[in-house]
Every structure is written in structure tokens, then in C-alpha cells.
Amino acid sequence: MKALVYEGVETLRIREVAKPEVGRDQSLVRILASGICGSDMHAYLGHDDRRPAPLILGHEAAGVVEGGIRDGERVTINPLVSCGVCTACAAGRQNLCPERMIISMPPREGAFAQYVVMHNDNLIPVPDAVTLEKAALAEPLSVSWHSARLGLAAWDRALGSSALVVGGGAIGLAAALALKAQGLEDVTITEPNDARRGFLTDQCGQQAVSSSGEQFAIVIDAVGYAATRAFASARCSPGGVIVHIGLGEDLGGLDVRRMTLQEITFIGTYAYTPQDFRDTCAAIFDGSLGALDWTEKRSLDAGPQAFADLRAGSVAAPKIILRPWDD
Structure with missing residues (x-):
């Protein structure tokens, strides 16, 4: 073959x-x-x-x-x-x-x-x-479905209802789609690549920006570099949740002092369970994750x-x- x-x-x-x-x-x-x-x-x-x-x-x-x-x-x-x-x-x-x-x-x-x-x-x-x-x-969508599920489970709705996804590749886009499918509608994606950011906005109908100075109740790092972890640490609101998917590099970036003083929850997440995979497939098949x-x-x-x-x-x-x- x-x-x-x-x-x-x-x-x-x-x-x-x-x-x-x-x-x-x-x-x-x-x-x-x-x-x-x-x-x-x-x-x-x-x-x-x-x-x-x-x-x-x-x-x-x-x-x-x-x-x-x-x-x-x-x-x-x-x-x-x-x-x-x-x-x-x-x-x-x-x-x-x-x-x-x-x-x-x-x-x-x-x-x-x-x-x-x-x-x-x-x-x-x-x-x-x-x-x-x-x-x-189904496989990359399941990674993001699992991450969104864990982030939403740890989310205190009384402290805010917006989410930021760092990185507009497949996992980042899928995370935005999964968050929305699971009930959180206000989602922004940060993506520095101009062409990809335009694609996310024009083709995928997502709110995509080059960066953001706001703070968000949930931040999903779909890249996993020291710089993106530092950005996630700064952009997560007090009492918020950082969900870390990306495996770009091993060390650096997290502002542990701020996360401690502001009681920010950090969740590392890997892959998905078989139930996550089945749930994701069902969402693909019924159109819940879009076109x-x-x-x-x-x-x-x-x-x-x-x-x-x-x-x-x-x-x-x-x-x-x-x-x-x-x-």
C-alpha cells in the first residue's frame, strides 16, 4: 500500500x-x-x-x-x-x-x-x-470537546460568562465550537496569523482578534508555549479557569503568583475519553458543531x-x- x-x-x-x-x-x-x-x-x-x-x-x-x-x-x-x-x-x-x-x-x-x-x-x-x-x-474535535467539558465543569458562572481561546488552529477553533455547543456563547479566539484570522472570521463565523486586553472567565490555551501561557495567566479573570491543551513547549509562562492570589484554576488536559469521543461524534452528526x-x-x-x-x-x-x- x-x-x-x-x-x-x-x-x-x-x-x-x-x-x-x-x-x-x-x-x-x-x-x-x-x-x-x-x-x-x-x-x-x-x-x-x-x-x-x-x-x-x-x-x-x-x-x-x-x-x-x-x-x-x-x-x-x-x-x-x-x-x-x-x-x-x-x-x-x-x-x-x-x-x-x-x-x-x-x-x-x-x-x-x-x-x-x-x-x-x-x-x-x-x-x-x-x-x-x-x-x-472527530479526533481533534474530541480533544477540544473534552477540554471544554472540563473547563465548564470548573467554571463559576457568577464570575463571568465569556471565554477566550488562544490559537486559531484546528484545536482552537474546535474549542470555540465545543464551548458554544456546550452552552457558553460568548467566545473570542486570538490568532496572530492574518490569513488564518480572516479565515476564522469570514469562513467560520468566529469572533477572532489578533490579541486582547480584556479578561475572561475561561481561557483555553490551544498552543502551549511559554508566551501563550503568560498571556493566558494575564487574561484570565479572578476566580476563572485556564484550560491547557497545547504541547508546544514544556516550561515557562505561568504567573503562579497571580493565579494563587486570584484563585485561578489551572487544568491540564490530554486527549479524551471514549464517552467524549462518542459525544463529539453525535454532535458532528446532528450539526451541533456547525458546518x-x-x-x-x-x-x-x-x-x-x-x-x-x-x-x-x-x-x-x-x-x-x-x-x-x-x-
């Missing part, structure tokens, strides 16, 4: 590789849409030790099952696999399982390929009325250039979807 293989820092090539073998309680999925995630970019830039070369990246995917009892079924893939028996799994917080694995991390190859094998429990049926390009957004028409579609063969364009900051759309079967 054809695959886009990460071979080293800023090096991707199309290769012919062996089709994966189907194991017990698994299905072979013909991938028809696979999104480029920020974590794929981190690997591409050599910033992610969890994803060493050579490796097939990609974990935001949807396609059609080939063979087996689910043959022909249109599905979106929950790429996160947990042990199912540890304390975290028993508590319904499978995203914290110490044995968790995700496709695109060894030993599991990713979805920038024509086929992927996945556990049947991780395949969610997609209605015929929903395109597989939209269904492939989801903010992707740019390219062939898998154009993958190396897509990564280079993202690296250069020349892509306005929050998400590029690669299609492995396009010429």
Missing part, C-alpha cells in the same frame, strides 16, 4: 509499504480522509521523541471497513487504545491509562496510508449524510508539500485533510 513516511526532521516521502495484518477483534479500514495534527507537525520538526523516524504519522482518520463482519461500514477512528482494567480505565478516564497507545506512535503505525488496522471498539459508524472528511475531524467546512483537502502524494506549507505558515485553513486514494 501507499504511505507517507516520516524519515527524519522535515523529511517525508511517499513509500510502498506492507498492508497491515488484521488481528483478533480488529478491522482493516481503507482510509479515505486523514487530517494533519499539530502533533504530526511536532514530529516532523523533530520535537517529539515519542514519534521517532521512520514512522507513518497520522491519527485523525475516517474510511470504510474492508472484510470481516463490518465490511463496507463507513467509520471514523478513535485512535486511542487503553488497557481497560487499570484504575483510570475503571474510573472512565481511559485517556489517563498508563498503558494507553495511539496510532502514529510505535509500535502502531499511523493513518497517512491507504490502510490502517483498528480495534472494532474504536470504530464509530458514520451516517451516510456525513462526509468522511467531516468524520475525520465543519473549514478544511483544505489534498492528496496523500501532496503530503510533503502540505507539511512544508504548514511549516511556513502559509495555510489559512485550520486543518488539511490528506486523501490517500487521490492521484
Whole structure:
């Protein structure tokens, strides 16, 4: 099969590789849409030790099952696999399982390929009325759905009803959509890239600004750099909540003194639970998350250039979807 293989820092090539073998309680999925995630970019830039070369990246995917009892079924893939028996799994917080694995991390190859094998429990049926390009957004949307849910659970409504999302990429946009779908309407996105900010405003109907001097009851950092953490610390109102999704860099930025004196809650959040994933899929399917028409579609063969364009900051759309079967 054809695959886009990460071979080293800023090096991707199309290769012919062996089709994966189907194991017990698994299905072979013909991938028809696979999104480029920020974590794929981190690997591409050599910033992610969890994803060493050579490796097939990609974990935001949807396609059609080939063979087996689910043959022909249109599905979106929950790429996160947990042990199912540890304390975290028993508590319904499978995203914290110490044995968790995700496709695109060894030993599991990713979805920038024509086929992927996945556990049947991780395949969610997609209605015929929903395109597989939209269904492939389930994974990043679930990350943001989970983050919005945690932030809203910690939110004191008496102290304000506005939210700020730092970063207008796919996770940031998805966080804004998730907040609104879960009941908080006053959401602003900060995005420094002019082209992307214009896209968020004109194409996505979001309130997007280059920066903000106001304070907000909930601040979601969808970037995760020291500078964005410092910005989040300053922009969160007293008694507010900072939700941190981004994994840009490890250290720096938080104003811990101000957070202590103003009783600001900080929540680090990773991935999603299976219930979050199912709830997100339901919201995609019933239209609660909007038209989801903010992707740019390219062939898998154009993958190396897509990564280079993202690296250069020349892509306005929050998400590029690669299609492995396009010429």
C-alpha cells in the first residue's frame, strides 16, 4: 500500500509499504480522509521523541471497513487504545491509562496510508449524510470537546460568562465550537496569523482578534508555549479557569503568583475519553458543531508539500485533510 513516511526532521516521502495484518477483534479500514495534527507537525520538526523516524504519522482518520463482519461500514477512528482494567480505565478516564497507545506512535503505525488496522471498539459508524472528511475531524474535535467539558465543569458562572481561546488552529477553533455547543456563547479566539484570522472570521463565523486586553472567565490555551501561557495567566479573570491543551513547549509562562492570589484554576488536559469521543461524534452528526467546512483537502502524494506549507505558515485553513486514494 501507499504511505507517507516520516524519515527524519522535515523529511517525508511517499513509500510502498506492507498492508497491515488484521488481528483478533480488529478491522482493516481503507482510509479515505486523514487530517494533519499539530502533533504530526511536532514530529516532523523533530520535537517529539515519542514519534521517532521512520514512522507513518497520522491519527485523525475516517474510511470504510474492508472484510470481516463490518465490511463496507463507513467509520471514523478513535485512535486511542487503553488497557481497560487499570484504575483510570475503571474510573472512565481511559485517556489517563498508563498503558494507553495511539496510532502514529510505535509500535502502531499511523493513518497517512491507504490502510490502517483498528480495534472494532474504536470504530464509530458514520451516517451516510456525513462526509468522511467531516468524520475525520472527530479526533481533534474530541480533544477540544473534552477540554471544554472540563473547563465548564470548573467554571463559576457568577464570575463571568465569556471565554477566550488562544490559537486559531484546528484545536482552537474546535474549542470555540465545543464551548458554544456546550452552552457558553460568548467566545473570542486570538490568532496572530492574518490569513488564518480572516479565515476564522469570514469562513467560520468566529469572533477572532489578533490579541486582547480584556479578561475572561475561561481561557483555553490551544498552543502551549511559554508566551501563550503568560498571556493566558494575564487574561484570565479572578476566580476563572485556564484550560491547557497545547504541547508546544514544556516550561515557562505561568504567573503562579497571580493565579494563587486570584484563585485561578489551572487544568491540564490530554486527549479524551471514549464517552467524549462518542459525544463529539453525535454532535458532528446532528450539526451541533456547525458546518465543519473549514478544511483544505489534498492528496496523500501532496503530503510533503502540505507539511512544508504548514511549516511556513502559509495555510489559512485550520486543518488539511490528506486523501490517500487521490492521484
